[in-house]
């Protein structure tokens with residue numbers, strides 16, 4: 001039995017150093033081993049794929065999807081199902097064999113490329129050791145650090161790209177970048193400077209994929225506009241849908257139409273209420289619960305169903321294991337999974353019938369509403385008001401408090417920070433970190449709500465668009481705006497977001513609640529020296545520093 005592991009890819013990693021016995025997230029050493037080996041296989045596959053690309057050959061999009069799904073599957077809190085991992089590993093060998101054949105006599109070296117997966121699970125677990133992050137003890141700590149940061153950036157990009165591809169949008173450059181970047185991670189001839197360049201290139205790809213996803217969501221569901229969302233419950237059967245995938249929500253809404261089943265968004269699905277082609281459904285009744293880390297408490301004994309479309313899934317308690325469903329790349333041993341047909345269609349009848357059978361909430365709660373839907377189009381429709389208000393001194397500063405939430409006590413920083421922001425300042429939010437304070441009253445400034453929710457984590461692109469438009473209006477650079485970015489990170493999409501901001505030259509980001517364990521002291525110093533990244537301290541001290 002596997003009893004050791006090493007993973008330090010997320011913010012909650014054990015002791016701020018690495019999970020070695022079991023993941024704080026619930027990842028077992030066995031799953032960790034299989035994820036390591038799956039990434040190892042992706043690197044090997046990419047060594048062949050890049051040779052074909054170099055020869056000018058086009059790679060099938062099904063191959064890109066395989067790489068993307070595999071990367072996404074290994075992101076924090078996505079898949080904990082051993083069978084699903086074995087299945088992906090087996091597919092990886094089939095993919096590798098096919099590419100080998102296509103490469104013919106072309107010389108491809110590297111252990112990752114030459115490795116062949118065993119049929120035996122026992123052997124797979126033994127082989128996985130060599131795929132471990134710390135396996136090569138001789139490897140330079142800074143090289144390891146940058147390689148790992150690139151890897152986590154790729155996982156974040158894969159999550160966004162997967163979401164866009166599900167609604168038939170993609171970016172060919174990003175598709176090819178997976179192979180180039182993964183193959184580069186096996187290349188010992190690349191020095192630190194080469195890898196830093198690749199790191200910033202990963203950030204550029206992150207911007208590109210967020211732009212595609214923004215276009216995909218805006219074109220398919222119409223651009224978000226301000227919308228009030230009830231955060232209390234309504235009587236009747238219901239399904240809570242969590243994650244990021246708007247097409248899953250759309251399919252669920254059409255399949256529950258007229259069936260007497262209410263749909264609540266959860267976690268990162270909250271911003272979907274802003275999209276006209278989703279909020280037109282009257283049975284999309286509101287938002288349920290808080291951020292992902294509260295799910296075991298909030299779903300406990302719930303008289304309805306839950307659908308997890310992407311991250312963040314936690315170990316389901318017995319009190320709701322029979323009514324939580326996964327879809328897409330999400331999975332947990334014993335949790336019912338709803339797979340997509342070839343054309344992406346999903347049949348949700350099982351979860352709908354279960355929700356009807358459970359009966360739902362017995363009575364309505366008093367309505368309590370919050371406001372969402374301030375994507376770049378909606379926010380910039382007020383650009384003139386905003387610019388004038390800044391010039392007249394009515395708005396002093398903007399604070400983007402964005403990123404993921406998590407369980408650590410230190411995350412109260414973000415609640416306190418938001419509460420301390422002066423009344424003549426605007427708070428912009430994105431991703432699930434906002435649940436720390438989005439139900440508080442912030443009032444208005446210059447005729448605008450003081451809290452403007454931009455959307456999901458991938459809507460960091462929207463924040464950048466807003467910032468660039470304001471910089472244009474003020475005829476200054478993005479770093480000269482009265483704008484502070486206070487970023488809270490948890491998993492690897494936040495890594496992709498951070499790299500995106502750095503690639504755009506954004507400086508002075510306040511990062512917390514703790515710094516990534518995978519950044520070596522030298523790599524961290526590089527980021528501090530070149531991008532003025534600041535670890536958060538106290539809300540009072542940081543605010544004082546920002547406002548001068």
Ligand code: SF4
Nearest residue numbers: 007010013019023025
């Ligand atoms: S994903 Fe995070 S919590 Fe889970 S094993 Fe890795 S570092 Fe630990």
